[in-house]
Amino acid sequence: GMFFLFSLAVVVRVVICQDCFFKSSLYIGHVNITIDNVTCDRWDAHLSHSDLLTLKLPDVSTSEASNYCRDPDEKGHPWCYVSNDPHHKTWEFCDVLFCRECYFANRSHEYNGYVTTSINGNCLAWTGTSFPDSSFPDGSVARAHNYCRDPDNRGYPHCHTTHGVLPCLIAKCNHSVCADDPSTLCEILKSVICGVKDIAQKLCPKTCGMCGKSLTTASFVRFRNLILQVK
Structure with a gap:
């Protein structure tokens, strides 16, 4: 539990990992800005009860979804409604990255x-x-x-x-080469992070032999503040 995490304080540090998605319809992060830097409207300002029967929000309710970017109709990328867009658009894609790849x-x-x-x-x-x-x-x-x-x-x-x-909305890898970092304590990395399959390839090259593998799950954004990176 938490005692185990704190006991690793000497060799690990908590980092805020990137808010990203694995499958757009399951994205539950907190990005609420579009690619044109427009603030998203709240979902409950646009969706009626009948809309909820056809759209698939991953949140418990439209209230919980707030004005966060989502993809309830599976457009392929998180988006949101906008009412103050300078180009008079009714909705727009959000600046959310696909965390599985770079x-x-x-x-x-x-x-x-x-x-x-x-x-x-x-x-x-x-x-x-x-x-x-x-x-x-x-x-x-x-x-x-x-x-x-x-x-x-x-x-x-x-x-x-x-x-x-x-x-396309794809991030550049953080490093020019995907390779193991010899200073990484791989056993701890694997047991703490990879054991629950919540790590993005963007952490490369601290990969412990896992370059190119898809280890990110939709739950990644739920635990983004608890991801541990071994020094």
Whole structure:
């Protein structure tokens, strides 16, 4: 319990991990600002009781959801309603990162994650483009589906949308190389963090042999203040 956590105080420190999501419809974090820096409206100001029958908020109620970004209709990325947007939009995507993945700036063409949302809408399938199969880490255009990719080496994952080619909301990895940090006490890291599968790949290179593996769960944001990083 808590005694165990405090007993590790000499070798661990508590850090605030990034508020991010694994599956957008299950996101329960506290981001309430859109990608255009507009403050979100409260959900209960827009949703009626009948709306709740079709939408899937992960919160107990619209009141608990407050004005936090959510994805109750599975658009693919957390969003919220806005009433004071300068572009007169009724809703907008939020600046929430997909915590399961990141890309290395000098190897963005190798990114083969599962994000399918650009900064302004869902991605279209790559089959509508002229890129050869060899341009994709998936091995073919078809297997790339509508995932964010960098087949033309722009330096960041992007995709085709109804608004043109746009970058995706994917973070850069914190380090240039994903590798174990020899100073990391891996046994403690694995027992405290990885045992409950609440660690993002962005903590790389303190990975203890787990580079490239998906260890983040939807509960990550619930425990973001308790994640321990071994010095």
